[in-house]
Amino acid sequence: MPIGATANQERRRKIDDIGRALKVLLGQPNANAAELASKYVDLKEMKFIDSGQEFHERRHEFQGMLPFRFFPNGLIKFGGTGVIFQVENVYDSHVKYGIKLARPSFLDSPAKDYELFTQSRTEFLNHAGLLHNNVVRIIGTTASALIENTPGKLTHYHPIMMEWIDTPTPLWPAPGSADTELGVLLEPEVCHGETKVYTRVQA
Numbered sequence: 001m002p003i004g005a006t007a008n009q010e011r012r013r014k015i016d017d018i019g020r021a022l023k024v025l026l027g028q029p030n031a032n033a034a035e036l037a038s039k040y041v042d043l044k045e046m047k048f049i050d051s052g053q054e055f056h057e058r059r060h061e062f063q064g065m066l067p068f069r070f071f072p073n074g075l076i077k078f079g080g081t082g083v084i085f086q087v088e089n090v091y092d093s094h095v096k097y098g099i100k101l102a103r104p105s106f107l108d109s110p111a112k113d114y115e116l117f118t119q120s121r122t123e124f125l126n127h128a129g130l131l132h133n134n135v136v137r138i139i140g141t142t143a144s145a146l147i148e149n150t151p152g153k154l155t156h157y158h159p160i161m162m163e164w165i166d167t168p169t170p171l172w173p174a175p176g177s178a179d180t181e182l183g184v185l186l187e188p189e190v191c192h193g194e195t196k197v198y199t200r201v202q203a
Contacts, residue, residue: 013105015043017083018076020104020148024157025060025085029149041076048074059090064143065161068097081106086164096164097139101157104148137163 018041019033028036042049050056050072061067068087075086083103089095138160145156 014046014078014083017078017103017105018043020150021083021085021101021157024101024146024148025099025159029147040070046076048072048076060087062142062146062159065099065140065159066097067091068099068161078103098136098162098164100160100162104155107155136165139163 015037016033019035019037022036022040023029023031023033026036037043040048040051040055048070056069056071059067059069067090069090070085071088071093074088077084077086077098081103082100084098084100087097087099089097139162141160142158145158148155148157
């Protein structure tokens with residue numbers, strides 16, 4: 001939770017972040033973020049609702065990542081500066097991935113969250129070189145930026161596709177923070193075709 005934010009403010013911020021991230025992933029840069037979030041997501045349980053075959057059978061392809069689709073009950077997780085959507089392989093629904101984007105609200109005012117970012121960076125550096133239960137494989141990232149169109153501003157995103165882990169172990173809770181899912185924090189330099197390890201991010 002950002003410093004000084006109330007629980008209700010953080011909830012509204014998360015809902016807005018979900019909608020804005022979906023605008024980018026669905027290729028609807030001019031859509032209303034709140035409407036997208038309420039249309040496709042159970043905002044209490046933070047998971048995708050059954051929105052019909054047209055939505056869930058739609059194939060999403062970005063150069064640099066494997067084709068994927070959203071599915072009913074797919075989870076949505078937050079961790080500091082990141083939001084992750086659970087998606088599935090278009091050829092095998094048993095294979096799940098996480099699509100991670102930087103939280104749009106963080107990109108709006110990065111100075112506001114500097115303390116949390118510093119804590120997250122320290123945690124990442126302390127654990128990145130270790131072999132433990134919080135290591136996940138990076139599958140790819142978009143070759144070119146995805147664009148969100150907001151009044152007077154274009155925001156650029158490079159989503160990352162990574163292995164989805166059902167039962168990751170939190171490394172540490174951020175002091176004074178309601179979020180303990182702090183693996184999704186830094187976007188490493190990931191080139192097309194390369195495989196790198198990244199601290200696990202789902203919980």
